[in-house]
Amino acid sequence: MKTGRRPTIDDVARQAGVSKSLVSLVVRGDRHVSPERRASVLRAVGELGYRPNAMAQGLVQKKTRIVGVLVSDLNNPFFADVIAGIQARARAIGYRVLMSTGDRQPQHEDEAIETMLQLRVDGLILGSPMTESAQMVRASKELAVVVIGRPARAASVDSVADDGAAGALAVVKHCVSLGHRRIAHIDGGEGAGATERRVGYEAAMRKLRLQSEIVVGRGAYTEAGGHQGARELLDRRPRPTAIFAANDLAAIGALNAIEEAGLRVPQDISLVGYDNTSLAAMRHLSLTTVHQPRHDIGQMAMDLLIERIRGVRVKPRRVVLAPTLVVRTTTAPPPRDRIVPSVRRGRPNRRMSTVKAK
Amino acid sequence: MKTGRRPTIDDVARQAGVSKSLVSLVVRGDRHVSPERRASVLRAVGELGYRPNAMAQGLVQKKTRIVGVLVSDLNNPFFADVIAGIQARARAIGYRVLMSTGDRQPQHEDEAIETMLQLRVDGLILGSPMTESAQMVRASKELAVVVIGRPARAASVDSVADDGAAGALAVVKHCVSLGHRRIAHIDGGEGAGATERRVGYEAAMRKLRLQSEIVVGRGAYTEAGGHQGARELLDRRPRPTAIFAANDLAAIGALNAIEEAGLRVPQDISLVGYDNTSLAAMRHLSLTTVHQPRHDIGQMAMDLLIERIRGVRVKPRRVVLAPTLVVRTTTAPPPRDRIVPSVRRGRPNRRMSTVKAK
DNA sequence: TGCTAGCCTTGGAACGTTCCATATTTACTA
DNA sequence: TAGTAAATATGGAACGTTCCAAGGCTAGCA
Numbered sequence: 001m002k003t004g005r006r007p008t009i010d011d012v013a014r015q016a017g018v019s020k021s022l023v024s025l026v027v028r029g030d031r032h033v034s035p036e037r038r039a040s041v042l043r044a045v046g047e048l049g050y051r052p053n054a055m056a057q058g059l060v061q062k063k064t065r066i067v068g069v070l071v072s073d074l075n076n077p078f079f080a081d082v083i084a085g086i087q088a089r090a091r092a093i094g095y096r097v098l099m100s101t102g103d104r105q106p107q108h109e110d111e112a113i114e115t116m117l118q119l120r121v122d123g124l125i126l127g128s129p130m131t132e133s134a135q136m137v138r139a140s141k142e143l144a145v146v147v148i149g150r151p152a153r154a155a156s157v158d159s160v161a162d163d164g165a166a167g168a169l170a171v172v173k174h175c176v177s178l179g180h181r182r183i184a185h186i187d188g189g190e191g192a193g194a195t196e197r198r199v200g201y202e203a204a205m206r207k208l209r210l211q212s213e214i215v216v217g218r219g220a221y222t223e224a225g226g227h228q229g230a231r232e233l234l235d236r237r238p239r240p241t242a243i244f245a246a247n248d249l250a251a252i253g254a255l256n257a258i259e260e261a262g263l264r265v266p267q268d269i270s271l272v273g274y275d276n277t278s279l280a281a282m283r284h285l286s287l288t289t290v291h292q293p294r295h296d297i298g299q300m301a302m303d304l305l306i307e308r309i310r311g312v313r314v315k316p317r318r319v320v321l322a323p324t325l326v327v328r329t330t331t332a333p334p335p336r337d338r339i340v341p342s343v344r345r346g347r348p349n350r351r352m353s354t355v356k357a358k
Numbered sequence: 359m360k361t362g363r364r365p366t367i368d369d370v371a372r373q374a375g376v377s378k379s380l381v382s383l384v385v386r387g388d389r390h391v392s393p394e395r396r397a398s399v400l401r402a403v404g405e406l407g408y409r410p411n412a413m414a415q416g417l418v419q420k421k422t423r424i425v426g427v428l429v430s431d432l433n434n435p436f437f438a439d440v441i442a443g444i445q446a447r448a449r450a451i452g453y454r455v456l457m458s459t460g461d462r463q464p465q466h467e468d469e470a471i472e473t474m475l476q477l478r479v480d481g482l483i484l485g486s487p488m489t490e491s492a493q494m495v496r497a498s499k500e501l502a503v504v505v506i507g508r509p510a511r512a513a514s515v516d517s518v519a520d521d522g523a524a525g526a527l528a529v530v531k532h533c534v535s536l537g538h539r540r541i542a543h544i545d546g547g548e549g550a551g552a553t554e555r556r557v558g559y560e561a562a563m564r565k566l567r568l569q570s571e572i573v574v575g576r577g578a579y580t581e582a583g584g585h586q587g588a589r590e591l592l593d594r595r596p597r598p599t600a601i602f603a604a605n606d607l608a609a610i611g612a613l614n615a616i617e618e619a620g621l622r623v624p625q626d627i628s629l630v631g632y633d634n635t636s637l638a639a640m641r642h643l644s645l646t647t648v649h650q651p652r653h654d655i656g657q658m659a660m661d662l663l664i665e666r667i668r669g670v671r672v673k674p675r676r677v678v679l680a681p682t683l684v685v686r687t688t689t690a691p692p693p694r695d696r697i698v699p700s701v702r703r704g705r706p707n708r709r710m711s712t713v714k715a716k
Numbered sequence: 717t718g719c720t721a722g723c724c725t726t727g728g729a730a731c732g733t734t735c736c737a738t739a740t741t742t743a744c745t746a
Numbered sequence: 747t748a749g750t751a752a753a754t755a756t757g758g759a760a761c762g763t764t765c766c767a768a769g770g771c772t773a774g775c776a
Contacts, residue, residue, distance in 0.1 A: 008731090008732055009733065010732080018755080019756045020732090020756090021735090021757075022754085032752090033754070033755085037754085037755085051472075051475055053417070053476065053478060053731090053732050053733065054473075054476040055414075055731090056413075056733035056734085057733055059760095059761045059762065059763085060732085060735075073438075074438035074441060077435070079432060080431075083432060083459065087461070098456045098457070099458060100455065100456060101457070103445070114409075115424075115454045117409055118409055118410060223640075256641040260641065283617050284610070284617060284642070366761090368762080376726090377725065377726045378726090378764095379764085380724085380726075382763070382764060382765095386764090390725090391724070395724085411761090411762050411763065413761090413762080414731090414762035414763035415762080415763055415764075416731090417764090418730070418764045419763085420731075717776100718775100719774100719775085720773100720774090720775085721773090722771100724771080724772100725769085725770080726767100727766105727767100727769105728765100728767100729765085730763100730765080731761105731762105734759105735758100735759085735760080735761105736757105736760095740755075741752100741753080741755090743750100743752075744750080744751075745750080745751095746750100
């Protein structure tokens with residue numbers, strides 16, 4: 001780490017024998033510059049190792065061409081693809097992406113947001129934030145804000161999220177079609193979109209005439225949260241025959257708890273996750289789950305943000321994506337079905353209609 | 359998004375009826391300010407919603423109190439804990455952390471680094487970068503640089519990494535002690551530290567007189583890389599009885615490939631990963647792997663960076679951590695042992711000494 | 717009373733850019 | 747040939763802070 005003064009645009013100008021204004025033009029690629037001067041400026045830039053100071057630029061331009069992305073949890077591979085989508089779009093239009101995380105702690109998230117605001121990023125994408133909505137609104141007074149994973153309430157904030165209720169309904173229907181009735185849910189606590197999924201689960205249970213079987217274990221969007229929620233559920237008698245976890249991470253935690261209890265998935269208990277992360281797709285795990293188009297979500301979020309930044313749109317947009325169920329091998333008919341061999345691999349639909357008719 | 363001009367320090371000064379210098383003092387918590395003035399400044403700050411402009415501050419102070427962190431792969435949960443460690447230390451001393459990723463593409467990583475340099479962050483932590491060493495050296499001419507996961511070569515760059523050769527040796531010894539001889543390696547390609555692990559594997563094999571059994575499949579620090587490397591190895595005849603993957607992610611990919619081939623782990627093939635990520639610890643996977651103290655690594659990297667930033671140290675430091683083997687359930691004696699029932703659960707050491715004596 | 721030593725406060729110069737208005741040169745048109 | 751437009755180039759004023767030197771005030775002390 002050499003600590004000699006870094007070369008400035010003035011140094012380059014002196015070396016190249018031109019004005020700093022001209023250096024500025026060359027560096028920014030303006031075309032009204034004579035080839036000779038351009039060449040000598042570029043040479044000076046190379047010789048001195050000049051690198052424009054983004055802070056000085058930002059100060060005078062009143063924009064940074066930086067978007068900030070808050071990631072609620074780096075342990076969740078969900079965000080890897082979302083961010084890839086964001087970056088792809090950002091790169092295409094010459095924006096830079098800087099990330100930050102609050103480790104799922106609202107206070108830390110607020111600090112991270114504050115940092116971004118002080119840096120005067122042009123826009124902010126909040127990935128499944130834990131922080132409360134008031135913070136977003138506050139931020140949205142100052143810059144463009146898009147939230148991912150939970151529907152925004154404020155008119156100044158756009159959002160991209162899947163339809164958690166629809167996803168939950170698909171899960172419950174799937175379980176019912178396999179013959180399950182005691183379908184429990186492990187919720188995502190304060191996590192983004194967790195309420196939609198839980199309420200969606202409850203509504204789906206009611207819709208399928210299973211309101212008396214509604215059971216929700218307290219969890220979180222983490223392995224530990226899923227583990228704890230599952231323990232709570234496994235202690236109940238009668239035990240649920242299917243567990244719908246709020247996300248894949250929680251499902252893995254639940255799987256651990258189930259195996260610790262000496263039970264097998266899916267023979268004794270069926271298990272469903274949410275998000276269809278790379279984890280769920282692991283052949284070894286092969287988790288039935290709900291798919292969200294992560295890369296698209298990222299791209300969409302960036303598109304919305306740019307519209308806001310450019311001011312081409314003022315009205316709020318709530319993008320709601322239709323989730324799809326991905327059936328893998330952690331779901332199967334409930335154990336009691338197994339005593340009737342002929343029903344074991346029976347057509348799911350018949351059983352579902354039976355339940356509906358009840 | 360309201361786009362009225364944001365309040366500046368001058369607005370606050372006017373509103374509070376003091377000079378902007380005084381506002382600056384109050385905002386930064388200087389104690390030589392009278393209580394009344396402080397109160398009125400604070401009131402004005404609240405009323406106007408003033409937020410200091412970090413760019414203007416950085417410009418005049420010639421420092422930002424920001425450290426940049428490059429994450430090579432957001433899919434790898436390895437970095438979640440490392441970053442938690444970095445953040446913990448940074449928070450304690452009033453630094454902010456901004457992250458960036460190049461999605462394992464050297465060119466994108468270079469761009470991310472360039473962004474950080476233009477922003478004039480005070481220091482840079484490179485998490486297992488794919489970019490070549492020359493880029494780091496270039497960056498280290500301008501600011502403090504610490505690299506994680508690979509030993510630095512340049513005198514201007516510090517590093518925190520585990521002893522890949524020692525880790526590889528522990529893995530090979532463990533496999534040999536179980537009775538394996540055909541122990542293959544899936545390498546990490548261009549990934550940080552991959553060379554150390556591969557070379558360490560080869561050295562360990564030679565040390566244990568198994569040089570004729572050295573086989574390396576081409577892979578990467580990703581699930582896909584591990585999958586491909588495993589396919590390569592599984593095609594060989596005779597097939598290896600144990601596979602040592604360059605990291606946990608690759609091990610998972612290998613596991614998929616092994617199961618696709620109709621083989622079982624550990625009955626037919628033993629599998630070992632590296633990093634002891636949360637993935638490996640999953641009860642359902644229960645991967646034998648090599649542990650790295652991730653949180654400590656992050657803290658250590660931040661400590662080194664701060665020393666450099668503060669200029670209290672000029673000489674380079676290479677922190678090398680001793681890895682430890684974590685034996686779980688993906689390793690077992692090779693299949694041919696199974697034909698001799700009495701040996702099936704025999705003491706590993708005896709078998710190991712046998713191999714050594716050969 | 718005069719002196720000194722803090723405390724508190726301030727104006728203006730920096731920081732490294734871009735933007736703007738203007739100057740100069742060149743090329744084209746009538 | 748003069749006049750005009752376009753292409754090039756430039757100096758200085760911003761941008762929003764902190765830093766620095768200096769000034770006023772108060773209190774304590776001889």
